[in-house]
Amino acid sequence: MENSDELRELERGCRILVENMGEGLLILDENIVITFVNDRLCKVWGYSRDELLGKEVCSFFEDASKKTIINEFKKRTEGKSSTYILAGSTKEGKEMFFSVSGVPLLDKEGKFNGSIAIISDITERKKLEDKLEERTTELEKEIEERTAQLVDLYKGVAVTEERNRLAQEIHGGLAQTLATSLLKIELCERLLNNNPEEVKRELWELRNMLARSIKETQHVIFELSLPKVHRMGFTTVLKQYVEEFYKKTKIVCNLDLKLEESFSTRVQVGIYRIIREAMNNIRKHAEAKHVNLRLRTDKNRDLCLIIKDDGRGFNLKRALTQSKHRKNFGLKGMEEQVKLLGGTFTVESANRQGTKIKVKVPLEE
Numbered sequence: 001m002e003n004s005d006e007l008r009e010l011e012r013g014c015r016i017l018v019e020n021m022g023e024g025l026l027i028l029d030e031n032i033v034i035t036f037v038n039d040r041l042c043k044v045w046g047y048s049r050d051e052l053l054g055k056e057v058c059s060f061f062e063d064a065s066k067k068t069i070i071n072e073f074k075k076r077t078e079g080k081s082s083t084y085i086l087a088g089s090t091k092e093g094k095e096m097f098f099s100v101s102g103v104p105l106l107d108k109e110g111k112f113n114g115s116i117a118i119i120s121d122i123t124e125r126k127k128l129e130d131k132l133e134e135r136t137t138e139l140e141k142e143i144e145e146r147t148a149q150l151v152d153l154y155k156g157v158a159v160t161e162e163r164n165r166l167a168q169e170i171h172g173g174l175a176q177t178l179a180t181s182l183l184k185i186e187l188c189e190r191l192l193n194n195n196p197e198e199v200k201r202e203l204w205e206l207r208n209m210l211a212r213s214i215k216e217t218q219h220v221i222f223e224l225s226l227p228k229v230h231r232m233g234f235t236t237v238l239k240q241y242v243e244e245f246y247k248k249t250k251i252v253c254n255l256d257l258k259l260e261e262s263f264s265t266r267v268q269v270g271i272y273r274i275i276r277e278a279m280n281n282i283r284k285h286a287e288a289k290h291v292n293l294r295l296r297t298d299k300n301r302d303l304c305l306i307i308k309d310d311g312r313g314f315n316l317k318r319a320l321t322q323s324k325h326r327k328n329f330g331l332k333g334m335e336e337q338v339k340l341l342g343g344t345f346t347v348e349s350a351n352r353q354g355t356k357i358k359v360k361v362p363l364e365e
Contacts, residue, residue, distance in 0.1 A: 022193040024098075024119035027105070030112060032056050032073055044121045046090035061088050076104040076115040085122070097126040125185050132181065181206060234268045235259065241276070242293070249283050251291060258296035263303060263363045270341045271295070271305060271361065274334050278307045278357055281330045286311025286355065297363065303343075305359040313349045334359075 024041025028034060037052045045052075047060075058066045065086045075082055081103040088096050102117040184206045188199045235257055242253045275293065282288050288311030295305050331347065334357070338345040343361035 024121070026057070026117045026119055027114060028057060028073070028117075029114040030077075032058060032069070035114070041119055044119075045096075046092055046094075051091075061086065072100075072102060073115060076102060077112050079104050079112070085126075095123070096121065097123045120189075122189070125189060128185060181210060184209075234272075237272065238275070238295070241272075241279075245279055245283075251282065251288055253279075253291040253293055256292070256294040256296075259303075260297050263297075267303065267341060267361060267363065270337055271303065271359075274305065274337050274359060275307065277330060277334050277337075282309050282311060282355075285314075288312075288354070301363045303359075303361045303363055305361075306356065308354065308356040310354045313351050313353045313355055315351060316347060316349045 021038065021040060024044055025036070025038040026034065026041060027036035033054060033056050034052050037049055039049075042049055042052070045060075052060075058069050061069065065088055068084060068086060072082060072084055081101075083099065083101045086098045086100055088098060090096055099120040099122045100117050101119075102115050104112060105114040105116055107113040184202050188202050188206075191199045191202070238257065239255060242255050245251065245253055279291070282291055286309050288309035291307065291309045293305075293307050295303070297303055335345045338359055338361065341361045343359055346358045347355065348358075349355040
C-alpha cells in the first residue's frame, strides 16, 4: 500500500511538472497520432487539448512540414533521436516556427511504441534571424556593387588588395557580431522564464553591440565610397572626405592644399586611396586628436603628400616586420599603391610621438 501511494505521488508530481514546464510536450503513437499534449503547447499553438488528441499530427501542417515530420518520424522507428525546425501556424492562422527535439518511445519489450518530443516556440528568433540574413544579403550586394565599381575605376591598381582588406573588415566585424547576436538571443530564450533580470542585461548588451556594429558597417560603406574626381574635382573630393571623416570620428584634420597644376585621374585616385588608408589606420589605431594633411606640387613637378598625426605612434621596425608575415593592409597597402604610381614612400614613427607618412609621386608620365 505504501509503495502504491508513493507511486501515485510520483505520478502526480510528474504530471504537475509536465503541465507547468516552460516548453511544449507532445507524445505520438506508432501511427503519428497525438496521444498526449501539455498545456504549454496548447497555449502556444492555439488549439485545445480536445482538438489535438486523437488527430494525426501531420494534419496540422502544410506540405513541406508534413514531409519533414514523416522523414523525422521514420528516424524514430529506427531508434534515432534528432532536432529539427518546423514551420506551421496557430489555429487563428498566425505563422509560427517550432524547434522540435524528438526521441523514440519503446515498450517494456524494447519494441517501438511512438515518439515523444519537446517543442519550443522559436518564431521571434526565426524572424530576427531572417531579418539579419536579409540585411546581411543587402550589405553583401551593396559591397559587391561597390567592388565592381572599384574594379572599373582602379583597373591595374591593387584591386585584389582592396578586396582582401574589405573582406577582413566584414568578416572580423559584421559577421562575428551577427553570430554573437544569435547566441545571445538563444541565451535569452533559455533564461526568459527563470531569470528575467539576466535577460534584460543580455538584451542591453545586445543592443549596444548591434549599435556598434551598425556604426562600423557605416564606416565600411564610407570606406567604399568612390572619389568622383572626374565630376567634382580632386580638391572638392578631398575636402568632402575630410569633413565626413571628422563627423564620423571627431578627429580634427587640417587640410593644406597647394596644387599648381593638374594631374591624371590615375594619380588622383591613387593618392586618394593612400590618404584614405592612412586616415583609416589613424581612426583604428592611433588614438589621435589632430591630423595634418599637406598636399602640394613642387618645382620638380612632383606631387608631395605628408600626413602627420599626434597619436600614440608605434615601433616602426616591428610593424614593418609584421607586415611581411601578416595580412597588414595598412603600411603594405599604401607602399604598394605608391610603387604603382612610381613614387617613394617613407614612414616616421615612435611610441608616443605620433606618425608621419611621406609620399612623393612624379607627375610626368
